[in-house]
Each structure stands twice: as C-alpha cells, then as structure tokens.
Amino acid sequence: MKSLLYLSAIFCASLLPIRAADSAPQDAKPVTVMPLGDSITEGGDGFYVYRYPLLKKLRDAGYNVTYVGSKTTHAVSGSSLGVLCHEGYAGQNSAFLSARFEALYRKNPADIVLLHAGHNQSADQKPIPGLLKDTRSIIATARAINPKVIILLGQVIPSGKLPKYSYIPAFNQALVSLATELNTAVQPVILVNQAAGFTWQSDTIDDHVHPNQQGAEKMASRWFEALQKVLPSPSKNTAPAAPTVSRPPAPHTPTQSLRLWTGAAPGAPTNPGPEVIEPAGRISHISVPMLDVYLPSPERANGTAIIICSGGGYTRLASGPLGQGAADVFCPLGYAVFSLKYRVSPPSENVLRDAITDARQAMRLVRSHAAEWHIAPDRIGMVGFSAGANLILNLVTTPDGSAPSGADPLARYSTRPDFVGLIATWPYNQKIANFAISSRVPRAFILHAQDDTTAPIRFAEEIAAAWRRAAVPVQFIPYETGGHMAFNFPQPSASDWTTKFIAWLGP
Secondary structure, three states, rough: OOOOOOOOOOHHHOOOOOOOOOOOOOOOOOEEEEEEEHHHHOOOOOOOOOOOHHHHHHHHOOOOEEEEEEEOOOOOOOOOOOOOOEEEEOOOOOHHHHHHHHHHHHHHHOOOOEEEEOOOHHHHHHHHHHHHHHHHHHHHHHHHOOOOEEEEEEEOOOOOOOOOOOOOOOHHHHHHHHHHHOOOOOOOOOEEEEEOOOOOHEEEOOOOOEOOOOHHHHHHHHHHHHHOOOOOOOOOOOOOOOOOOOOOOOOOOOOOEOOOOOOOOOOOOOOOOOOEEOOOOOOEOOOEEEEEEOOOOOOOEEEEEEEOOOOOOOOOOOHHHHHHHHHHHHHHHHHEEEEEOOOOOOOOOOOHHHHHHHHHHHHHHHHHHHOOEEEEEEEEEEEEEEEHHHHHHHOOOOOOOOOOOOOOHHHHHOOOEEEEEEEOOOOOOOOHOOOOOOOOOEEEEEEEEEOOOOOOHHHHHHHHHHHHHHHOEEEEEEOOOOOOOOOOOOOOOOOOHHHHHHHOOOO
C-alpha cells in the first residue's frame, strides 16, 4: 500500500511540541512518546492511524505530551494537530525495527515507547520465536540507552488476511509471558491488549489488515487508557474548558492477562494447533486458557470480584468483547472483573472436564491475589452466559477440588464461588437430575428470556426450583422478550439487568 509522503527528519526534529489551549505551561517539559511499528503506526493512503486520535485524547485531557521520531507524514485532513513524528515503517517487520532501533532511539530517547509490531510475516515461516527475540532486543536497547524508559507493549490487532496472519493470536499470547518476565517497577513493560474488542470484520478497511476510522479510534482508546496510568497528572493550570459534547467513557482494557497454567493445561493434547479468531471477537480452538483482569481504581474498589464465563456451546467464546463490556459496566462502580477464556472443543477431547478444571483454576488465581487486587476473599463470584452458565452449574454441583494441606499453595484455595449468576443457561444435553443441587451450592441470581429458543426457559425454572428445595437463596427473574442474547454485553436488550444484579449482590 502506498504510504504517505515523508517530510525531512530535520524538519521533524525542529518541531515545537504541539499545544492545545488547555495544555501545560510554556516552560513545562513535555513527556516524549515514540510510536514504533509498521504501516499501522505510520498510516497510509486509504486507511486511518491511531496517532492522531490518541494525541487529541491526550491533549483534551490536559496531558503535556509530544511525539518524537525521525519520520513525519502529511497531516490528517481535518485535524488541527498538524504534522506528527513517528517511527512507523510500512511493509516492515520486527526484525527490520530491531536492526535499526538503536540508531533511531539514540537520536530520540523517548520517555515512553508505544510498540505495536507483529505483522508483515507469514504463518508458514513459523515467525513467533523470531518476533519475540526482536521484541526483547528492542526493549533491551531502549533500556540500555534510557534506563527510565517505559515500554507500552501492544498485543497486535487481529487480521482477516488468512492463513498468512494465523500466527497472530499465538504471538499475542506469547507477549503476555514476555511482558510478565520483563516488567519491573523501575523499568515498566506494560501490556496493552490492542486485540481485545478489535475485529477485522468491522474495524479494518477492505484489505482486512489496516484500521478504518473506528479501528483507529479503538487503538487510540487502548493506548490512552494505558498512558493515563503512567503519565504525570494533567496540569491544573489550565484555561477554562470550552463546552463539549458529552462522550461515552473510553472502553476498559485488561490490567493484565494471565495464563491459568504454567506450561500446558492439564489434559491438553500434545499439538493442539493455533487458536482461531472468528467474527465479532469470538475465539475458537482454544488451548491456552487465560484470565483477563480488569481492576477498578483502588479508591473505588468495593471488595467484590466477578468472574465472567462467556458462552459459545463449548466450541467458541467471545470472552474478550463480553469481558470488556462487563468491565465497562462494573469497574466504574468498584467491582473487579475477570474474563475467563476456558478450553473448548476442538482441541479439547473432554471439554466439560477441561472447562471445569480451568474455571476452578481461575477461582484459585483470583483468591490468591485477593489482597493485592483489593478483593474480599469471601466476595468472589461467577457470572455465566449460556454455556458459561452451564459451566458454572457443573462447577458448583461437583466436589470443590481444593487441597488445604497439599504441597501446591495454589491448590489450597477454595474453588467454590461465593455467588453465581446463571444467565440464559444452556442445558448442554443435561437434565436437572444430573446436578447435585444441595445446601452446599452458593446463592444464585438467575435470568432468562421467555422467548429464548436456543435454551428454553423451562430448564432455568427447574434450576430455580432446585435451589429453593435446597433452601439456598435464589432470585429468578424471567424476561418476556429478548431471546438468547438478551443479557449479553456490550449492548444487552435487557439493559436493566445489571442494576437488578447489583441490588441483589448487596453492600
């Protein structure tokens, strides 16, 4: 794709920081940010680039920030930000960036590097080891030149150019481990999940690779949320803000994404193959179970944690979009939200066993981090949708599986949720008699639409009746219409259900 024409590096180096009316005082030193990557960072004819909406968000919020780099491109039409510096290289991969990064960064040792690189290779090259090596080299070089550098490491946006880019989901998972390994309090490497909520079907142009305007805005929002956590507070010496149109808050992105298991998951096949990104943010062929962590600010934390189990008939999950949607609702109210990506079939050969095993491990992980994440260990629950609700129902009616005196410290934690939400519960060819619903089950909040044809409401009614027979608190709320997806984030048609759920949870 033809890239935008470059202006001279000399011109870029001479640019004064771009300022808005509400920016920091003239004598304040701006925080320097280097956007680093390929054409998705550079921009080009016919598609959009995150750099412009990101800088606008930063300036509108009062942050004193400027981009640095040896390259420039023509200004975006209609933008008041002018010409912006960067280190984006269309058509180039991480090896290209790694080989040239030392010289580039010595000229502009930015305070913060936004690294988004992983395209421009092919799955048949088995590129992941090389990509990780190059990424590690870039981070090490930046740290050697500027020991105070902060790296925001982007998990790259998905692509519909398949099978060429089928390696991207596995690469993004490998970046989780890399960021965990390299991150320190003194030299942060912060993972930014650019893949969460980004779908090539709706967020790219016709080539299924480069962002359209909506996709660029999504990328900008994720960078912005991460930058807010590391930038100095916006200047308080600002001019009165001009009236603006009210906008919805930026979507939440995971604070971190954790592997449930060290190494292969229990019972996993030897060669499960790569995961597959499907339309609307769904993932199939899951073999590496994960837990996305969305935490409220510590001052807002109310001590309650909600683990979200999405549905998909045990063959696929929309854990990213559904988890983000839940976080957008619950995190501002002080709830910690966790989105579980459990195993599905294929490649699982015993999907119910494996999914339950993953759900138990998720409970252990959350409980083990309760103090760190400002969570009360007796206020950790699960909310499931469709097959996710079936998973929870199976989990709470089978033995806990904890080993309080065992050698594994993690296995000592209880895997029993303190409360459950069973939403549009899918039977999975099971009957109510298959579940040992006794006084040991936790209190339950049950929602179902009467016109649900995928999972008829009769099963939910039987669950509620069994809870009552066991003398365990239960609230069952039937909705007249809405179908099987009535309660699903990000835009549930039964939009009042979260208010009812919060009231049910209590203080």
